[in-house]
Amino acid sequence: MQQRRAAQAGTAGPAATSDAPDIPVPSFPIPEPSRWALEVVGIAPVTPSVLRLRLAARPVAPAGSEAMPPPEGAELVYAPGQDLALSLPGPGDATINRRYTISDYDSSTSVVELEVVTHGDGPGARWITKTKVGDRVEAFGPRGKITVVEGASTHLFVGDEASFAAIAAIVRALPPSARAIVLADVADEQEHRRIEVPPEVVVEQHWLHRDGAPAESPERVLEALAAVELDPAESHAYVFGEFHVVSAARRQLGERLGAARTSPKPYWRAGRPNAGHGEPVRDE
Ligand SMILES: Cc1cc2nc3c(=O)[nH]c(=O)nc-3n(C[C@H](O)[C@H](O)[C@H](O)COP(=O)(O)OP(=O)(O)OC[C@H]3O[C@@H](n4cnc5c(N)ncnc54)[C@H](O)[C@@H]3O)c2cc1C
Numbered sequence: 274m275q276q277r278r279a280a281q282a283g284t285a286g287p288a289a290t291s292d293a294p295d296i297p298v299p300s301f302p303i304p305e306p307s308r309w310a311l312e313v314v315g316i317a318p319v320t321p322s323v324l325r326l327r328l329a330a331r332p333v334a335p336a337g338s339e340a341m342p343p344p345e346g347a348e349l350v351y352a353p354g355q356d357l358a359l360s361l362p363g364p365g366d367a368t369i370n371r372r373y374t375i376s377d378y379d380s381s382t383s384v385v386e387l388e389v390v391t392h393g394d395g396p397g398a399r400w401i402t403k404t405k406v407g408d409r410v411e412a413f414g415p416r417g418k419i420t421v422v423e424g425a426s427t428h429l430f431v432g433d434e435a436s437f438a439a440i441a442a443i444v445r446a447l448p449p450s451a452r453a454i455v456l457a458d459v460a461d462e463q464e465h466r467r468i469e470v471p472p473e474v475v476v477e478q479h480w481l482h483r484d485g486a487p488a489e490s491p492e493r494v495l496e497a498l499a500a501v502e503l504d505p506a507e508s509h510a511y512v513f514g515e516f517h518v519v520s521a522a523r524r525q526l527g528e529r530l531g532a533a534r535t536s537p538k539p540y541w542r543a544g545r546p547n548a549g550h551g552e553p554v555r556d557e
Contacts, residue, residue, distance in 0.1 A: 297509065297536055300421040301352035301446070308333040309349065309357065309412045311385070313404055319388060320464045322434050324401055325376070326387045333411070348380050353446035354439050354511075355415035357387070358551050361396045370551035371397035372416060372540075376438040388438040395546050419536045421446050425509035429501065430455045431494060431522050434464055435540045436513030441468045443511060449473035456481060456497050458488075458518065489543035491521035498525055510535045516542035516553045 315327035332347045356374040363369030377386040389401040400410075421443055422428070428451060430440045437457065444453045451474050458481040459465070470476055481493045503510075510526045512519050516539040523537040542553035 297422040297533060298424065299352065299418070300423050300448075303352055303355075303418055303420070304350050304415060306414045306416055309414070311357075311359075311410050311412050313406050313408045313410075314384060315406065316404065320434070320466065322390055322392055322460065322464060323388050323437070324391060326373075326389060326401065326404070328385050328387065328410075330378075330383050330385045330412075348383070349375075349378055349385060349415070351375050351378065351415035352420035353442040354420040355417045356439070357385070357412040357414035358416055359397075359400075360411045360413070361400045363396050363549070369396045369549050370413075371395075371400075371547065372551040373397075374417075374436075374439040374442060375415060376442060390435045392434075393541075417538070419443075419511060419538055421448075422509045422511075422536065425507060425534070426450070427452045427454065427503065427508040429453075429503065429508060429510040429526075431458075431498065431510070431512045431514065431518075432456075433458050433488065433514040433518075434460070437466060439513050440511070441466075444468050444474070444476060445470055447474050451475075453477070454501060455479065456494065456501070458483065458494050458514065460484075487543065488515050489517040491518045494518055494522055495525055498522060503529060505530045505534065508534060512537040513540055515539070516555075 310331045310333050311328040313326065314329050317325050319325045330349050354374065356372045358370045358372045360368045361371050373387040373389055375385055376388045389397065391398050391402055428447060430453065432440050440455055447453060453474065453476045455476065455478045457478065461482050461484060465480055468476055479497060481497055508530055510530060512522045512526065512535065519537050519539040523535055526535045539553045541547060545554055548554050
């Protein structure tokens with residue numbers, strides 16, 4: 274399936290200097306989100322803990338809008354790394370948002386791919402394990418602002434099973450000659466997956482195994498990160514996954530690269546359900 278990109282990735286910009294802007298500059302435009310009607314057209318296991326979902330996507334006019342509905346077949350335009358917020362059954366009659374990164378999109382069939390972890394007993398895991406071809410769900414998006422960043426030649430990724438779709442989408446969109454380093458903290462060897470990239474992009478994938486250790490313990494990731502040599506003027510880090518691991522990795526990378534060269538995003542929090550808007554709850 275061809276990945277749909279909002280624009281072609283720019284070439285890596287000039288090496289950063291102390292004059293570099295203090296916010297990461299995205300290589301792709303960040304589009305306005307809108308509502309989508311999704312219909313499940315395929316479900317398949319990817320690893321023991323991840324299911325790939327294929328959904329036909331049709332745009333929906335906003336509720337109460339007097340505007341003409343968007344034309345049938347309008348394309349989903351997104352920046353690599355962006356996600357869709359699915360509106361899923363919550364407690365009682367309520368709905369609850371759960372966000373899943375766009376793993377791929379085929380504009381010729383309007384089919385979007387998501388990869389969903391089946392761990393836990395929340396609304397997302399419950400829905401994905403019960404859903405079948407023909408089921409419908411509404412979504413809002415694309416959401417999120419983290420995508421390929423300009424001005425870096427080395428792109429470092431930290432993540433887990435839930436963030437593999439985001440990491441792979443961003444890595445596949447890197448400009449030629451970029452170097453990607455991926456630290457993936459997963460349950461065990463059965464969760465290993467290869468990221469397919471053009472030959473000009475160098476990807477070093479490092480696997481860390483929890484082997485039964487708690488996912489929220491950051492030690493494995495911090496130790497592996499400390500062993501990675503990074504040139505602060507040429508590197509950008511993207512950190513996704515469990516809340517405590519993201520916080521700890523963000524602190525270490527912030528000290529080494531500076532906050533502007535680190536794009537952190539917690540996806541889930543061990544022992545606590547995400548909030549109704551779809552993000553992990555933060556400490557007061
Ligand atoms: C921007 C963004 C992008 C995301 N992209 C993806 C994606 O591409 N694929 C994906 O699978 N998830 C992704 N997530 C996480 C996802 O949105 C849900 O938070 C996650 O699937 C859990 O939802 P839930 O309703 O099943 O569980 P919740 O109701 O949030 O939690 C219920 C219980 O399950 C536990 N739990 C939640 N997630 C996990 C996990 N991964 N492993 C073990 N236990 C867990 C919680 O600690 C809690 O105890 C993303 C989150 C964000 C914010």
